[in-house]
Amino acid sequence: MFYKKVLSWLALFLSFTSLFLSSWIIIPAPNMLLLTLAVGAPEISPWLFGLNLLCLLLSFFCIRRHQLQRLACTLSLIGLLICASVLVNIPLTQMQMAKAMKQELGADYLEQIPVQVSAKMQSYPFSLVNTFRGIPSGKTRHQTGIIFATSAGVPLKIEVYQPPTVGKYPALIVIYGGAWQYGNPRANSEFNQYIASRGYTVFAIDYRHAPKYRFPAQLDDVRTALNFIHKHAVEYEADPERMVLLGRSAGAHLAMLAAYQPDALPVRAVVNYYGPVDLVEGYKTPPRPDPINSRAVLKALIGGSLQELPNQYQIASPINYVTHSLPPTLLVYARHDHLVQARFGRQMYERLRDSGNTAVFLEIPWAEHAFDAIFNGVSNQLALYYTERFLAWALFSQ
Known part of the structure; x- marks a missing residue:
């Protein structure tokens, strides 16, 4: 009993x-x-x-x-x-993503990718089996603790992930998020290892953090890293003519700024995972609820409020750098994001398209900010599937 x-x-x-x-x-x-x-x-x-x-x-x-x-x-x-x-909702979301990719890249964009490249990619946008066992990855080589610069006394490092065999590979430069205040290049290591095992040299780069170091210190560090990678590309088996920038959240903000500068080193494409694009509007209309206190985060980055430093907020907003000749951009946002609202990603997509650029906007209806922290999660499986195809299209078909 x-x-x-x-x-x-x-x-x-x-x-x-x-x-x-x-x-x-x-x-x-x-x-x-x-x-x-x-x-x-x-x-x-x-x-x-x-x-x-x-x-x-x-x-x-x-x-x-x-x-x-x-x-x-x-x-x-x-x-x-x-x-x-x-x-x-997974099948419907998958169909909407497939439609968005074909609409922007061309109905035959997958046919432009070499067979030997497409054969290495995930076969399905979502696998229930992978949700439970994890997403399979291959062997890679990993170099850690490489110092690419010392800025204001702060050593800045790169983590390098390479395919298992010696060769010359397209380069993916990854910039971590963390509200510009925390994080390190070791973040999202599962993703970096996975991409490297598919035939890319992955560089995960560092930058100085706010509030001690205010904008544009972070952008300066990213640009320094890009110059270092470009200069030492052969040493790390990377092709300097085939480089893509990928960032998450604050890192996506920096990736867009670095790629969209008038004097930027040329890159083949930009991948933006839920990145802030308009700091002015982000300050004016923070999300509700606002779990990280968005205005406080922006003030720490810029050094003051929007009322105090309006020009700096404009300068730090990627949406203000959109011109007619930017690299193709993939924007991946979460509809339930309460840190960076998905509407900003859609606005960036529309601005890019209206300016004659190639841009793809993918929205995940159920997801929250940083959804890809769960590497084998439902949302990341979808995002990874189409990110792989976007990278292959940008680096191998053009």
């Missing part, structure tokens, strides 16, 4: 817990502590779906008291429905 009571209360507790975790798929996080749940919950929705289903079965078969059973089953059913809202 005691055993049955314990099992009943355990089933009820698990139902509450699974619903609590699942609820962050639809509830916006009010602070940084809960933001982790809001980022992760959609990405592990297949796991949570299974957990809710298990709780439903436990509640139905193990709870004898009718009221408790009904409560636990209701909680589990709500959790199942929330998780299903992600899973049933």
Whole structure:
């Protein structure tokens, strides 16, 4: 009898817990502590779906008291429905992404990619198996702690990921995010290793952080890194004529600025994962809720408020550098992003297109900021699939 009571209360507790975790798929996080749940919950929705289903079965078969059973089953059913809202949207989102790629790059863009390159890419935009086992990656070579510059006494380093065999490969320069205040080149190492195993030399670069170092220190460091990579490309088996910039969040902001400068080193393309593009409007209309205090973050970067330094906010906004001859740009944004709102990514896409540039805008309906921190998550599988194809198109078909 005691055993049955314990099992009943355990089933009820698990139902509450699974619903609590699942609820962050639809509830916006009010602070940084809960933001982790809001980022992760959609990405592990297949796991949570299974957990809710298990709780439903436990509640139905193990709870004898009718009221408790009904409560636990209701909680589990709500959790199942929330998780299903992600899973049933995957095929539609996949089709919309495929349509956007063909619309902007050409209906035959995949045919322009060499067979030996396309053969290495993921075969499917989403794999439930990969959600549970992880995305398979190949062997790579990894060099760490390479100092490319010392700025204001701060040593700046590069992590280099290379394919397993010696050769000459196109280069992907990766810039990490972190509100311009924290982070390091070791971030997103799974992605860097995966891309290197597919035949790219990946450079993950560093930059100085705010608030101690204010803008444009970060941009200066990125440009210094690009010059270093260009100069030492042969040493690291990279092709200086085939380089792409990829950044996440603050890193995407810096990638766009570096690529769009009038005197920028030429790159084949830019990949922007949920990056700020208009700091003026971002300051004026922060997200709600605003878990990182966006205005405080921008003031730390620029050195003051929009009212105090309006020109600096303009200078630091990539959207103000759009001209008619920029590298092709892939923009990947999350519709539920409460750090960098997806509407800014769409505005950047429209500005680029109106100026005669090639741009692709991909939006993930259920995702939150930094969704790709879960490398084998639902959203990153989709983003990675189309990022791979964009990179191959930009570097091998032109």
